[in-house]
Amino acid sequence: MLRSRRAPRLAAAVASAALLLVTATACGGDDSGSDSADAGAKASASGAFPVTVDHKYGSTTIKAEPKRIVTVGLTDQDSVLALGEVPVGTTEWLGGYKGAVGPWAADKLGSAEAPTVLKDTGTGPQVEKIAALKPDLILAVYGGLTKEQYESLSKFAPVVAQPKQYNDYGVPWQEQTETIGKALGKPDEAAKAVNETEAAITSAAEANPAFKGASAVMATPYEGMFVFGSQDPRSHLLGDLGFTLPKDLDKAIGDQFGANISKERTDLLDQDVVVWQVGDVTKDADTLHKDASYKDLNVVKQGREVFVNETSDYGNALSMGTVLSLPYVLDRLVPQLAAAVDGKTDTKVEQPAS
Known part of the structure; x- marks a missing residue:
């Protein structure tokens, strides 16, 4: 039984959209439609703000669409990438991958530059290096920030910490994706992304x-x-x-x-x-x-x-x-x-x- 309450599907929609764009370009078609769609998506995201996200240390209000996202949560980069955004900084946990982006997510980078990789040395986030990236949003949803670390990071950008209703590093992937979707002004896209993966799990269970x-x-x-x-x-x-x-x-x-x-x-x-x-x-x-x-x-x-x-x-x-x-x-x-x-x-x- 899946833990999420919803069942939408993003990857298929994104793949279809990408295919249509490639086909249109190959045929020499006018790309004004894609420009219009991109503008519409940006306008939709912009219209979602300000947005307030609750977490372990209270709530954080994000006033405008974030452009420079840093992920302190050890797996948060995947949710960001699934929603069509590329972080400027990620925190390495395992694998030693370029940009801390695994092979299952690498195609989501597109032509964008790989994120700067930060290290969690066991003493918490590298605050100075994070500040140097000039973030306008810091995500620590799949994480274990202390109150002191949260307050230090909050001095230079809005921080979304781990949810209070779960153990540290215990947030279900569905809620992780949906929380990050809310913070990015993309709740519908997050719901669709969750459903795509839930559908795959349901199919495996039924088989x-x-x-x-x-x-x-x-x-x-x-x-x-x-x-x-x-x-x-x-x-x-x-x-x-x-x-x-x-x-x-x-x-x-x-x-x-x-x-x-x-x-x-x-x-x-x-x-x-x-x-x-x-x-x-x-x-x-x-x-x-x-x-x-x-x-x-x-x-x-x-x-x-x-x-x-x-x-x-x-x-x-x-x-x-x-x-x-x-x-x-x-x-x-x-x-x-x-x-x-x-x-x-x-x-x-x-x-x-x-």
Whole structure:
């Protein structure tokens, strides 16, 4: 069951529009129509302002259409790109991609210059470098800004911090996209973008009825066994595909997006399927299968594990869990999940070709 209340579809509309523009240009047609459409879109966005967005530290009013957007939220750039805008600055989380833009979103850059990449060194946003980019909007929706960091950034631009109703880094991708759409004056486009991705997830779920009601959990062998909670985007995806999460999951990990579990709580991993994000599939699987607290679980003995290389584009896209990365993930994850829950212990869960 999808968490968003809406179901619109942007990518198809954008693709169709792009195709029409290319065709018109190739035929030597007059481009006044496209100029008019662009002007209309800009006028529509401009008419949405001022707009006020609520968040963990109160509310922020954006008085005019932003032109220089900096994303401090670790995945916010994908929502911005999905809405037809290119940030001037992004914050790198994983992958080392140019502009902090993964391959699932790279085509959204078009001919624009790649964003300047900022670093989160563990002490928070690089305030001085962000200020040097002269932003007129700072987005930190998928993030964990402290009140002090929020106030520092707010001195030189409006800041949209993480929503208060979720754990830090726990906002569902639907609300992330819709919140950013509101801040950019593009709520309708955001709704359409959400629906395009939701439609892909719904299609995958309907094509795999075995997912419905089956139990699943996401984990990684980080400093032992780290399990992702119900508010993490990875867990959101499992739920949206029809899986149920362990009933004691959030009670065991507390008010966080995820946490390490004790050897006594490996029962949380003994589900119909467990999805492991690992650094090396062969090596880490072998290490896990030697762990006395894990190796004899039914999920292991019956071959219901899925392993994802977390440093691959696929693994990065899964971690990002955005409106743009999720379709890329579905193409790879769904066949693995289907193999894991097919009821046959001899079915091998294959790694995707790329």
